[in-house]
Amino acid sequence: LGRHGKGTTFLCEATGIEPDAVTFGKAVAAGQGDALSGVALRRGAAALGCNGRSVMQMHTYAGSSARALLTAAAVLDELPAWYDRIAVAGDLLSARLEEIRDATNGSIIVNGSGLMQGALFAHPDNSVRRHTTAVLQGELVAAGVM
Structure with a gap:
């Protein structure tokens, strides 16, 4: 919505x-x-x-x-009163996700718009993807997100 x-x-x-x-x-x-x-x-x-x-x-x-x-x-x-704020927040999120994508040389693919965005670990080496997922999960737990 x-x-x-x-x-x-x-x-x-x-x-x-x-x-x-x-x-x-x-x-x-x-x-x-x-x-x-x-x-x-x-x-x-x-x-x-x-x-x-x-x-x-x-x-x-x-x-x-x-x-x-x-x-x-x-x-x-x-x-409707939130639409403008959602667009601004979505632009900020897009910019940050694009920075992350660029920093990983394509190992992370980002997709979506507004506040409905996500990232996919796309490194060709499955062990690297598993390690990266574990690191991310650890960071999310430490930040209280998970």
Whole structure:
């Protein structure tokens, strides 16, 4: 939800892609303990409940409370106010990841946009990848991230 840094809630809005369905997960309820997820359909939703058919959405968060729905509505209302900050933070993250990529001479590949970015250890030697992963995990534990 907006973490891609393109100034929209869903990435498909920024790219002009018109999907048949968009799914969303726990971020819509801000991870506040009242988990919620869902799907938005472009067309055909009305047909799901006609001619004696019934629809039941089953997922981890089925049966979420009205509080989760209220939280989600508030998140969706507030989200546009964060778009500019997400873009700035995403640019900072991109710059740092690119520095890391360049410093490793291609042993790390970076991908993503906004705050939805990641890195892949791509060194051709598997033992080097394992060692690098262990070092990173140790640093993350020391920093309290893991």
